[in-house]
């Protein structure tokens with residue numbers, strides 16, 4: 001008996017069903033230099049429209065010293081000259097719309113750059129109002145110890161003493177012995193969201209970009225904005241990628257993560273977005289390890305989507321996927337929100353490499369040449385199987401630039417060119433995220449694979465990417481790019497995102513779902529893990545993530561090999 005996991009939904013707001021493509025601007029395409037820029041994105045919008053996506057999300061392009069690749073914003077109202085101008089941003093927003101797509105931009109409210117005027121004013125004068133916009137505190141009794149034991153997500157402690165900053169000698173703050181809080185890099189001081197001025201200013205920032213026509217915001221570190229004002233010790237560690245604590249057992253709720261007060265902020269933001277109509281989206285980047293907690297971010301009066309990091313971090317096993325899919329649909333349906341499937345982004349090892357490791361799941365923070373290398377073929381098979389599965393499920397799904405080309409992680413980078421602050425703050429213990437942020441290969445025949453006019457790229461591309469470049473894949477009907485185009489076309493045509501989902505067997509070694517919509521025949525989605533499985537007789541294949549094994553005798557059906565997803569119908 002098939003069990004219903006999710007009911008058919010009418011077509012609702014666009015984000016309930018959309019395929020959203022993440023653009024990492026510095027690595028997408030450049031019209032000018034070795035770093036990607038906004039005009040470079042405009043040049044490839046036709047490519048994205050042809051891929052069959054509905055919207056793009058851009059990682060930050062605001063003025064920034066780039067200590068954390070733009071997640072350290074110095075001016076939220078200004079495009080960094082490295083990426084172009086505000087006029088380029090307006091041109092991009094308009095061009096995206098002309099292509100029939102929507103555009104979500106990143107908003108980084110947990111912290112500013114230390115170069116932001118607020119923080120500079122706070123440093124210059126301890127009595128300035130801006131001092132209250134951040135978390136400045138005296139240290140432990142002798143002031144040589146930080147105010148509490150919190151660690152930075154990027155490694156080491158979450159506090160820096162003002163007088164210990166590199167810019168302190170000779171500055172007005174050279175004798176300032178207070179500490180300031182930064183849950184990420186010391187160049188990213190945390191904002192104090194108890195401050196009414198901070199709250200009001202972010203509403204202004206949202207309105208500025210909404211006035212320019214953006215369709216929504218992806219909210220960085222959405223679970224981190226509020227802190228217990230007592231700033232108590234905690235003694236555990238929160239991972240950026242999986243959330244939760246590395247320490248098993250009874251962990252008290254963290255004083256700095258996933259506090260209930262954050263939800264008031266998003267209710268206020270929702271009201272701001274609603275001033276522009278009902279179709280503006282808020283997307284939570286909230287690495288909380290409990291799906292019911294994640295669902296709280298997408299209650300009706302809050303945000304629109306929350307990335308399903310539970311699915312991203314699930315090992316590629318039948319049990320892990322079955323549980324994650326069931327539980328995700330249950331938790332999001334409880335609050336009437338779409339499940340937002342995601343397999344990769346600019347913070348994790350690329351999916352086709354992660355899935356080629358002995359242990360699949362959230363994966364390490366970067367892979368070095370000296371680390372065990374992923375099995376490329378296995379990773380590709382599993383990665384594509386996971387993509388066909390997620391695209392068949394109800395809800396929305398994200399795709400990170402280059403996933404449509406099955407780009408692997410660059411595991412050959414040398415340490416001397418790494419840029420991720422996590423590499424430096426862990427003193428090299430973690431390689432960091434540079435390997436998933438390599439500039440896109442557009443043209444196999446040009447230097448830098450056509451990324452920039454001069455062929456320069458801010459990080460080197462692996463030579464193996466030549467065969468994966470867009471021009472090569474566009475010329476082949478059996479390429480991954482061609483598969484993704486067919487996949488997104490079929491997903492839209494068959495209304496997979498709006499359909500009812502039934503789970504066919506509840507303890508089989510494969511996953512078998514029926515996607516049911518009253519406008520068409522049932523579509524079966526079958527993901528095979530370790531046990532090759534014959535298709536039922538009469539199965540008509542819609543799409544499969546790899547070639548199926550041919551029947552060996554007349555009357556027999558195709559067999560689905562290991563690590564493969566297939567969509568099919570059954571003739572009645």
Ligand code: NOJ
Pocket residue numbers: 068071072108184220221285346347
């Ligand atoms: C999450 C972003 O995705 C990541 O790239 C960044 O380093 C941290 N937030 C800090 O802003």
